[in-house]
Amino acid sequence: MYRTFAVYFAVFGASYVGVELFRRWSLKREILDIPNERSSHVVPTPRGGGLIICAVSLLTFFIYSLLKGESLYWAYFTGATVVALISLIDDVKTLSPFLRILCHSLAAILAVWSLGGFEWILIPFYGIVHAGIFGDLLAFLWIVWLINAYNFMDGIDGIAATQSITAGTGWALTGLLWNIGDLSFYGGVLAVSTLGFLLLNWQPAKIFMGDVGSAFLGYTFAVLPLLAIKKSDNPSAGSVLPWIGLLLVWFFVFDSVFTFFKRLFRGAKVWQPHREHIYQKLVIAGFSHAKVTMIYGVASANLVFLWAFALKYSWSFEKTVLAAVAIETALLIILWQRFDNAVKHSKVG
Numbered sequence: 001m002y003r004t005f006a007v008y009f010a011v012f013g014a015s016y017v018g019v020e021l022f023r024r025w026s027l028k029r030e031i032l033d034i035p036n037e038r039s040s041h042v043v044p045t046p047r048g049g050g051l052i053i054c055a056v057s058l059l060t061f062f063i064y065s066l067l068k069g070e071s072l073y074w075a076y077f078t079g080a081t082v083v084a085l086i087s088l089i090d091d092v093k094t095l096s097p098f099l100r101i102l103c104h105s106l107a108a109i110l111a112v113w114s115l116g117g118f119e120w121i122l123i124p125f126y127g128i129v130h131a132g133i134f135g136d137l138l139a140f141l142w143i144v145w146l147i148n149a150y151n152f153m154d155g156i157d158g159i160a161a162t163q164s165i166t167a168g169t170g171w172a173l174t175g176l177l178w179n180i181g182d183l184s185f186y187g188g189v190l191a192v193s194t195l196g197f198l199l200l201n202w203q204p205a206k207i208f209m210g211d212v213g214s215a216f217l218g219y220t221f222a223v224l225p226l227l228a229i230k231k232s233d234n235p236s237a238g239s240v241l242p243w244i245g246l247l248l249v250w251f252f253v254f255d256s257v258f259t260f261f262k263r264l265f266r267g268a269k270v271w272q273p274h275r276e277h278i279y280q281k282l283v284i285a286g287f288s289h290a291k292v293t294m295i296y297g298v299a300s301a302n303l304v305f306l307w308a309f310a311l312k313y314s315w316s317f318e319k320t321v322l323a324a325v326a327i328e329t330a331l332l333i334i335l336w337q338r339f340d341n342a343v344k345h346s347k348v349g
Contacts (some may be wrong), residue, residue, distance in 0.1 A: 015194070018055070080216055091210045104215075115227060116139075117138065146253065147219050156203075156289040156292060157201060164221075168194065175228070183228050197213075248307075
C-alpha cells in the first residue's frame with residue numbers, strides 16, 4: 001500500500017513538473033491556442049499539456065506491467081499510442097476528420113480483437129443477456145464515440161481534467177472492491193497524473209489539454225471496462241462493467257449525445273464545430289468556467305461514490321445507482337433549460 005502511494009506521489013509530481021516545463025517550452029516557441037469566435041478563452045494559451053498526462057500514465061503502467069510480467073495490455077498500449085499520436089499531430093496541424101476517425105477505429109478494433117467485447121450485458125430490471133457479436137460491435141462504437149465525446153467536452157478550463165480525476169478514482173475503487181489490482185492501480189495513476197495537470201488548467205488556465213490529452217483519456221476510459229472484464233474473477237461483474245464504464249463518464253456521454261441529436265433533429269451540420277453543448281450554454285449564460293466544472297465534477301463524484309457504496313454493501317444497482325443517474329441528469333437538463341431560455345429572452349428583448 002505504501003509503495004502504491006509513493007508511486008502516486010511520484011506520478012503527481014512528474015505530471016505537474018512536466019506540464020509546467022511543457023508550458024514554458026510552448027510559450028517560448030509561441031505554440032498557442034489563438035481565440036476565435038467559438039472559443040471559450042480570450043487570451044492565447046499554450047495547448048497540448050495532455051501529452052504529459054498520456055506519457056506519464058502510459059510509462060507508469062508500462063513499467064508496472066513489465067514488473068508483473070503481464071502481457072495482456074499490449075493492445076491497449078498500442079491503441080492508446082496511435083490515438084495520442086494522431087491527436088498530437090492534429091493539435092499542431094489540423095487533420096481531416098476522416099483520417100482521425102480512421103485511426104480511432106483502428107485503435108478500437110485492436111482493443112476489441114485483443115480483449116473481446118461486451119459478451120454479457122445486464123439489462124436493468126430484466127436480467128443478464130448474451131450479446132454475442134452485437135457486444136463486439138457495441139464495444140467498438142463505444143470506444144470510437146468516447147474518444148470523440150471526450151474531445152468535444154474539453155472546451156472550458158478544468159472540465160476534462162476533473163472528469164478524469166473522478167473517473168480514475170471510480171475505477172480505482174471498483175478495482176479495489178472487486179480485487180482487480182491492475183485496474184485499481186491504473187485508475188489511481190490516471191487520477192493523480194491528471195490532478196498534476198489540473199493545477200495549471202484550472203480557471204484561468206495557464207495551459208490547455210489539447211486533443212492529445214482528451215483523445216487519450218477518452219480511449220483509456222472506454223477500454224478500461226474491457227480490461228476489467230478480462231481480469232475479473234467475478235462471474236457477474238462482466239455484465240455490469242459496461243454500465244460502470246458508462247456511469248463513470250456519464251455526464252460527458254450524456255452531454256455529447258444530447259447535443260448531437262438535438263442538432264441533428266434541427267438539421268444542423270453535426271460535424272461542424274459549435275458552442276451548443278450544455279456546459280457551453282451555461283458559460284454563455286454567465287456561469288464561470290470554474291462553476292460549470294464544479295457542477296459536472298460534483299455530479300460525477302456523487303455517482304462514483306454512490307457506486308462504490310452500492311458495490312461494497314451489495315445495494316441494488318438498478319434501484320440506487322441508475323435512479324441517481326436519472327435524478328442528476330434531470331437536474332442538469334432543468335438547469336440548462338432555465339438559463340438557456342433566460343439568454344434567449346434577453347437577446348429577444
